[in-house]
Amino acid sequence: MPRRKRGGDLASSAAKRRKQKENRRNETEEEREARLQNQRTRMSTLRSGKAKKEKKIKKQTKKVTSKEFYAYRLMIRDNEVYNHILNTRRLFQQFLVDMYAKIEAERMLYIRLNQKKLRTEEYIHLRDAIVNDGNIDDIGTMVILPSSYIGSPRHMHEYTQDAMTYVRKYGRPDLFITFTCNSSWPEIKEQLKYGQTSMDRHDIIARVFDKTNKIY
Numbered sequence: 001m002p003r004r005k006r007g008g009d010l011a012s013s014a015a016k017r018r019k020q021k022e023n024r025r026n027e028t029e030e031e032r033e034a035r036l037q038n039q040r041t042r043m044s045t046l047r048s049g050k051a052k053k054e055k056k057i058k059k060q061t062k063k064v065t066s067k068e069f070y071a072y073r074l075m076i077r078d079n080e081v082y083n084h085i086l087n088t089r090r091l092f093q094q095f096l097v098d099m100y101a102k103i104e105a106e107r108m109l110y111i112r113l114n115q116k117k118l119r120t121e122e123y124i125h126l127r128d129a130i131v132n133d134g135n136i137d138d139i140g141t142m143v144i145l146p147s148s149y150i151g152s153p154r155h156m157h158e159y160t161q162d163a164m165t166y167v168r169k170y171g172r173p174d175l176f177i178t179f180t181c182n183s184s185w186p187e188i189k190e191q192l193k194y195g196q197t198s199m200d201r202h203d204i205i206a207r208v209f210d211k212t213n214k215i216y
Contacts, residue, residue, distance in 0.1 A: 066103045074203065076191065087193060089200045096203070112143045179216070181209040 027035070073085060074096075085092060111118065145152035167173070183198035183205055191204045198205060 066099070066106055070099050070103070086201075087196075089196070092200070093202060107149065111145060111149065115144065118144070118146050179213055181205060181212075185212075187212075 085095060145154065147154035147158050149155060185208060187208045188198050188204055192198065192201060
């Protein structure tokens with residue numbers, strides 16, 4: 001059955017093409033000019049749409065955040081001969097702390113400058129003001145940290161609500177299970193450079209711990 005249908009489709013397409021050729025032979029000069037103009041318009045529209053799409057993609061990928069930039073610089077690559085940042089030991093750790101503080105400062109600045117975009121007008125400002133300092137004069141000048149900001153009160157409150165959902169369904173927990181990391185794990189030592197110890201590369205310890213935690 002599929003073969004017959006395919007053969008019928010091919011025959012129908014061939015018949016349409018023959019009919020189009022016959023119509024083109026019999027068309028007048030005005031009809032021919034109108035047909036060509038229609039084709040040019042469609043091609044122009046397609047090219048314009050493609051150009052806009054490429055421009056939009058280029059515009060989206062033009063800016064790089066500090067987090068993306070430093071994540072790229074800190075990535076371990078097999079074909080890289082020497083990375084000065086990853087081989088400075090204690091200075092590398094200080095660099096991580098400083099750059100993380102920079103990233104957090106940029107996030108806070110974005111939140112402060114985009115309060116309307118983050119829909120903070122939906123929050124209850126009066127209640128927040130009373131809880132924070134009780135000063136009514138400060139209402140409207142506060143900066144609300146959304147739940148998307150990790151570590152904010154709303155973020156932790158959502159985590160608490162998620163935990164209470166499990167308690168409501170399964171009851172109170174009976175066990176408190178912890179998962180620890182050993183800096184002497186072979187997965188950690190395999191990634192160390194010559195002369196380094198695990199205490200020089202806390203980034204490797206964090207990555208290995210995160211991957212191991214997800215496995216178990």
